[in-house]
Amino acid sequence: MAQSFPLPRGCPYAPPEEYGRLREEAPLVRAQLPRGEVWLVTRHAEAQRVLTDPGISTDPATPGHPMAAFTERPPTPEEQEVRRRFQVGQFIDMDPPEHGVYRRMLIPEFTVRRIREMRPAIQEATDRLIDDMVEAGPSADLVEAFGLALPSLVICELLGVPYADHDFFQSRTRMMIDAGAGGESAVTAATEIRNYLDGLVTEAEREPRDDLIGRLVLARRETGELTHDALVGMVFLLLVAGHETTANMIPLGVHALLRHPDQLDALRADPEGWPLAVEELLRYHSIVDWIAFDRVATQDMEIGGQAVRAGEGMFVLGASANRDPRVFDDPDTLDVGRGARNHLAFGYGVHQCLGQNLARAELEIAYRTLFERLPNLRVVGEDDELPFRYDGVIYGLAALPVTW
Numbered sequence: 148m149a150q151s152f153p154l155p156r157g158c159p160y161a162p163p164e165e166y167g168r169l170r171e172e173a174p175l176v177r178a179q180l181p182r183g184e185v186w187l188v189t190r191h192a193e194a195q196r197v198l199t200d201p202g203i204s205t206d207p208a209t210p211g212h213p214m215a216a217f218t219e220r221p222p223t224p225e226e227q228e229v230r231r232r233f234q235v236g237q238f239i240d241m242d243p244p245e246h247g248v249y250r251r252m253l254i255p256e257f258t259v260r261r262i263r264e265m266r267p268a269i270q271e272a273t274d275r276l277i278d279d280m281v282e283a284g285p286s287a288d289l290v291e292a293f294g295l296a297l298p299s300l301v302i303c304e305l306l307g308v309p310y311a312d313h314d315f316f317q318s319r320t321r322m323m324i325d326a327g328a329g330g331e332s333a334v335t336a337a338t339e340i341r342n343y344l345d346g347l348v349t350e351a352e353r354e355p356r357d358d359l360i361g362r363l364v365l366a367r368r369e370t371g372e373l374t375h376d377a378l379v380g381m382v383f384l385l386l387v388a389g390h391e392t393t394a395n396m397i398p399l400g401v402h403a404l405l406r407h408p409d410q411l412d413a414l415r416a417d418p419e420g421w422p423l424a425v426e427e428l429l430r431y432h433s434i435v436d437w438i439a440f441d442r443v444a445t446q447d448m449e450i451g452g453q454a455v456r457a458g459e460g461m462f463v464l465g466a467s468a469n470r471d472p473r474v475f476d477d478p479d480t481l482d483v484g485r486g487a488r489n490h491l492a493f494g495y496g497v498h499q500c501l502g503q504n505l506a507r508a509e510l511e512i513a514y515r516t517l518f519e520r521l522p523n524l525r526v527v528g529e530d531d532e533l534p535f536r537y538d539g540v541i542y543g544l545a546a547l548p549v550t551w
């Protein structure tokens with residue numbers, strides 16, 4: 148019988164225990180979804196293959212796409228049309244060559260140089276948030292006061308979205324994520340964010356400012372290659388992808404380091420080690436796991452010795468690939484010095500995370516500054532009391548009470 152999926156996490160700090168067994172069983176394992184079946188891609192090599200094969204699509208409209216198996220019934224043609232319109236500009240769900248048209252417009256915003264230029268502003272935002280925590284302290288919820296606040300501030304500044312509205316878009320993003328794949332309230336929340344961004348883009352079309360939305364508006368006027376709706380879709384994708392992921396990684400990384408004091412001591416002794424530590428924390432937590440790695444074969448093929456037919460869906464288990472012993476020695480151990488640069492936490496291939504340089508800068512500055520400024524930082528309470536969120540979508544902590 149096919150493995151039922153998604154799988155629960157037994158220990159909140161580790162991927163579902165079954166992943167290890169499935170990975171040893173085969174690189175591709177058949178699994179049962181609420182409506183239909185899917186291939187789970189369990190190993191690193193096959194994960195890279197799936198994420199780069201031009202015969203594999205990520206477009207949810209491609210027949211057999213696995214996300215369709217989470218809804219209670221197939222969408223009506225009207226619903227499909229609404230989704231189509233909603234998806235305009237959201238290139239994470241597009242295949243080449245259309246995907247590249249949008250991605251290329253944004254590449255100049257995320258180069259290593261651009262992110263280096265943003266570092267002083269990220270540092271300043273980090274210091275300000277820690278100042279506020281210290282003033283209100285000596286305890287705080289690190290998720291609310293820091294983890295969510297920092298990436299939201301940074302992405303708002305980059306895009307030109309007023310940070311004053313952060314309660315609105317953060318709560319709607321949480322609703323989208325907590326409702327799980329395909330839930331009704333997820334659609335409502337996404338529509339609300341989209342309508343809000345539509346207003347901001349309309350304003351920028353009247354009077355563009357020097358922010359990402361303004362720059363895209365100007366570029367669009369010059370070349371005419373970007374419609375209003377597509378611009379709204381791109382900004383939607385950046386806003387949602389740009390804060391929720393990093394927001395989960397900050398508290399999880401802090402928690403992991405507080406639970407591995409030897410690793411934290413090594414970083415205190417050698418702060419040059421932070422960039423590699425960030426890579427290891429990304430590998431270790433693999434917060435995206437399978438949710439963004441939804442793919443479907445568009446032609447018959449063989450992957451890892453397994454025949455896959457056109458129209459068969461796949462989920463790449465990022466959290467399993469990142470603990471594949473074929474690639475990482477002693478993969479369940481957190482080792483901040485291991486140099487885990489080939490992890491798949493940011494994906495692989497054409498869809499590899501566009502914001503990865505920004506996320507790395509935010510994580511490095513956040514962890515380093517927090518541990519420097521609050522050397523006595525510790526978690527309040529026991530680990531088994533901490534509210535972990537894992538509904539199969541993005542993995543994180545709902546709260547992390549700390550004191551210093």
Ligand code: HEM
Nearest residue numbers: 238239388389392393396439492493494498500501502506
């Ligand atoms: C720790 C933080 C982050 C993690 C773990 C993460 C993870 C990922 C992953 C796994 C993908 C690939 C999805 C796929 O293969 O379909 C992705 C794509 C993407 N990410 Fe991130 N991300 C993070 C932060 C960010 C930030 C800060 C931004 C933007 C400011 C961002 C923007 C994007 C965009 C636009 C895509 C779509 C790229 C494409 O389809 O070409 N991400 N991210």
